[in-house]
Amino acid sequence: MMTDIKERTINDVVAAYIKQGARHQGNRLGASINDADVCKRDRDGVPRFYNPETGREFTGDNPRRQAQEWVDDYNRELADAFNRTCQEYSQRLLQEEGGRLAVIEFAPKYKALDPVRRSMLDSLLEDYEVTDDDGNVVSYSCDLDKALAAVNRQVAVIQRQYGQQAKPAPAAPTGPVLDTPSTAPQQSGGRPEFKSLAEAMEWEQDQILQKRSNR
Secondary structure (H helix, E strand, C coil): CHHHHHHHHHHHHHHHHHHCCCCEECCEECCCCCCCCCEEECCCCCEEEECCCCCCECCCCCHHHHHHHHHHHHHHHHHHHHHHHHHHHHHHHHHHHHHHHHHHHHHHHHHCCCHHHHHHHHHHHHHHEEECCCCCEEEECCCHHHHHHHHHHHHHHHHHHHHHHCCCCCCCCCCHHHHCCCCCCCCHHHCCCCCCHHHHHHHHHHHHHHHHHCC
16 A cells, blocks of 8 residues: 555656646656756857746856756755655545545444434534545545444433333322323423334434534
8 A cells, every 4th residue: 555655646746746837857857957948059059058047048167067056956946845745645645545444444334333323423424524536525534433432322322311201100199289280291402202212313313413504
């Protein structure tokens, strides 16, 4: 994998630099003393050397050496910039590749999830999607196992809440108390009475989606 990333880094960065106008010969970056705007020959074939930045001819004691010094300075600056770009770009590729591998390794766990957990996990991961240039999701900028653990904790909370709700209500009082007006106890937080755990989890998922849509 490291070899592939190194080759891709070099190829992509070279192509980007060429596109941005960096001097090159073929696919090799760098200036040469033989570049057309550095060395020009007069009618007699005598080479004359110019500074490409100013367009002025070098007129010192050794114009060729002056031209070569300009070329060397240019190539040194280009190499420094190229190396920095490669380092940053390769780190990005490593992160992307690591993310893709994490998705592949996580796939069996995802497929084994029940529909409710899968839906909850999908909602949680939306903000962490990493896409390619075509907009396709290729990885996630978070730990998938930790995200699943968070979903499982949330499901456990729902299960506990539903378990408490499902407990049989205490026997109704008898006697004069029945004559006083009363109302049915309301679920805390406006939660409805659920007929099953699946219904409770579905309601909880709807609340999550509603909160996301209101952001």
